[in-house]
Amino acid sequence: MSKVGSSAMSASEAIAQRRSESLASIVLREMERMILSGELKAGERISEQNLALRLGVSRGPVREAASALERSGLLTSVANRGVFVRHVSTEELLELYDMRALLTGFACARLAERATAEQKAALRAMVEGLEAAHAAGDGAAYYQGNLDFHEALMTFAGHDKAARIYETLLKEAHLSRRGVLAAAPMMQESNTEHADIVAAIAAGDGPRAREAGERHVLNGKRRLLAKVGGGD
Amino acid sequence: MSKVGSSAMSASEAIAQRRSESLASIVLREMERMILSGELKAGERISEQNLALRLGVSRGPVREAASALERSGLLTSVANRGVFVRHVSTEELLELYDMRALLTGFACARLAERATAEQKAALRAMVEGLEAAHAAGDGAAYYQGNLDFHEALMTFAGHDKAARIYETLLKEAHLSRRGVLAAAPMMQESNTEHADIVAAIAAGDGPRAREAGERHVLNGKRRLLAKVGGGD
């Protein structure tokens, strides 16, 4: 319960070496990491007292961090009982896919009209990398590469608000460890869609790029749904 | 500086009469209200000490509330200097319009397929109310009715995530008092678009509803841009 694992070590170091960053923001990052890595499981209670002790800070910064994380949907708090890692229901996960689809489509349409040659090349390279990962049957590499590809789409689009919202949505989706499973099995199908997206962007065809981007994420939702079924 | 104005009174009462709501959440609401009402202007510094004093609480809950509001984009904090009401640039406001357009289009498409007869009737009634406000030249009524109509679109769509994001975006947009001005002048044009949206929804035409919803908000963006020009 009170183990000062190596996982918390980096945060402790950060606290020791801090210069101008507030403890609250360090605790925030650490809590977020713990939640997203699955170190803290969904529905699990977080004792601010224990956490403060483990991180070597007082409860004030921990409460501030928790307050912020609650706002961004990673925690829920119950009066006099503390904060809990939020449980993302299947319905909510599906809604997250809807929103990601919308944003991805938007970004793709934008890229079709403003992507630089370098950006197009980078996207093409990423798709080839994913192809290689698929050929090698390397699920982990595909998973990471897929995340990178989607992040690149949002970043290259040069729309701060869209990228920021997407980031938040992705973190929330990661709360449900189910989302992770959906990507690996259908590598071939998924990467074909990636290629479609890049092709539409390269062709400068906004509507087609938007449709391809949106469809791709919605297909991911469908693939997830097929896997989950009425399972839970 | 230290006036305990009538504006803070309701919050003070809430604090006095509280039963199970945390002080932090009350302070959060009050700060949000102050910011959105324009009582605190963009770029203005918020002294947590003064605020705590005015609300009759200690600095702890104020800091928690500020931490949460920073996360949702209403405040920015600077180390050792405190928190400031965020300044929303024109570029950022335009991006907010993009996102609202996306979400509105999404909601409209959804409504075309799942709106109940009551919901359709309610939307129609709202458009008629707006028409009346326009005829009467009542800008304030039109402004509020317009907000209500858009909120209804998001609520009726039955998509929690979309509604929640929309709400956040709207609050951020309200930070820039420029957005407010855009609605009033073009009542006729704006409400014609509202009618188009409702017609498409009533007809069960998803794509057309989506297009109409998206276009409507983007036209709002265009109207805003025309007004602002290169002004600032």
Place this chain on the structure above:
DNA sequence: CCACTGAAAACTGTCAACAGTTTCACGGTA
């Protein structure tokens, strides 16, 4: 063996105080 009671332990919500930084006013100097 199980359900119940009640007191102790643990924890959250809140506050007041301390240390370090920033801001501001004041007085001296060119």
Place this chain on the structure above:
DNA sequence: TACCGTGAAACTGTTGACAGTTTTCAGTGG
């Protein structure tokens, strides 16, 4: 008059402590 140190006042970041609530658990009775 304008400029620049300098010290006091004000404020933020953080902590430890107190009050009230929840949880735990040993002991009791059925």
